[in-house]
Amino acid sequence: MHSESFSIQIQNNTITGHKLTPEELASDTVLIFLHDALGSAESWKDFPEKTAKTTGLSAIVYSRPGHGISSTNPASWRKGYLERETQFLYKVLDHLKVKQPILIGSSDGGSIALLYAAAYPVKAIVTLAAHYFVEEKTVLGVLKMREEPANSLLREALEKYHGTWTDSLVDNWQNVWTSEEFSDWNISPQLSNISCPALIIQGEEDAYALASHATELAKQIGKNAEVRLIKNCGHFPHKDQPKTTLNLIENFTKHLL
Numbered sequence: 001m002h003s004e005s006f007s008i009q010i011q012n013n014t015i016t017g018h019k020l021t022p023e024e025l026a027s028d029t030v031l032i033f034l035h036d037a038l039g040s041a042e043s044w045k046d047f048p049e050k051t052a053k054t055t056g057l058s059a060i061v062y063s064r065p066g067h068g069i070s071s072t073n074p075a076s077w078r079k080g081y082l083e084r085e086t087q088f089l090y091k092v093l094d095h096l097k098v099k100q101p102i103l104i105g106s107s108d109g110g111s112i113a114l115l116y117a118a119a120y121p122v123k124a125i126v127t128l129a130a131h132y133f134v135e136e137k138t139v140l141g142v143l144k145m146r147e148e149p150a151n152s153l154l155r156e157a158l159e160k161y162h163g164t165w166t167d168s169l170v171d172n173w174q175n176v177w178t179s180e181e182f183s184d185w186n187i188s189p190q191l192s193n194i195s196c197p198a199l200i201i202q203g204e205e206d207a208y209a210l211a212s213h214a215t216e217l218a219k220q221i222g223k224n225a226e227v228r229l230i231k232n233c234g235h236f237p238h239k240d241q242p243k244t245t246l247n248l249i250e251n252f253t254k255h256l257l
Helices: 022-026 047-055 081-096 108-119 136-146 150-177 211-221 242-256
Strands: 005-011 014-016 029-034 058-062 100-106 124-128 198-203 225-230
Touching: 029 047, 029 081, 029 108, 047 058, 047 242, 058 081, 081 108, 100 108, 100 242, 108 124, 124 242, 136 150, 198 211, 198 242, 211 225, 225 242
Parallel strands: 005 058, 029 058, 029 100, 100 124, 124 198, 198 225
Antiparallel strands: 005 014
C-alpha cells in the first residue's frame, strides 16, 4: 500500500497536480479528505499526512472550487450547494479511478460524505462534526460569527488560505446557513441508504451542534454506524484533539481492513 498524501488543485473544474497516477490509486483503498465550509486542502495541515502514515493508506486532499488554491470563484451558495459538491466529488473520484474510498469529512465535508455514501459505493465514511439538518445551535453559532470583532478576525485568519476568495466564501457560509430558504434543509431520508461502516465523531463542546446531533445521526444510519463523542473538543476534532481523533480513525480502519 502507498502511504503518500498529496494535494489536488482544482483549476476551472478540472483536476491537476496529483502525484499518484489513477492506475496506482485504483488498486488500493484510498482516504479522501473533505474539508469544512471555510476550509481547504491546506487548512487540514499535517492531519492527512499523519493519517496516511498511521493507517498505511494513500490519502487525497483537495480544495473544492472557490476554496484555497482553486482558481474558480465560489458561486453563490443556495439550498442544494452540498448536493452540488457531492456531484463534484463523484467527478474527482471518477477522474482518479478511485474504487474504494474512505471518505473523511469535516463539518460540511462530513455532510458531503453522508450524501455521497447514500448515493454511491464507498468503503467507509468518517464524519467530524457533520451536519444532517439545520439545527438551531448551528444557526446561532453562525450568527455569532457575524458579530464584530469575531467576523473581522475570522476573515483575517482565513485570508492566508483563500486570498481573494475569503470575503465571498465567508459571506456564502453566513448567508446560506441563516437563510429562510435553507432552514428546512434535512437529509434524514437519505441516511438509511448508507450501508457502509460509518464512524461519527463530534466534540462535546461543539459550538455549532448539540451532542445529540451525532448520536441521532448514527441512529438514523443504523447498525453500521458508531458514534464517538470527544471531551474537551469543539467543532474541529482533528484540530482540537488530533491524537484522539487519529486513534479513533486508526482503530476504525484497522477493523475495516
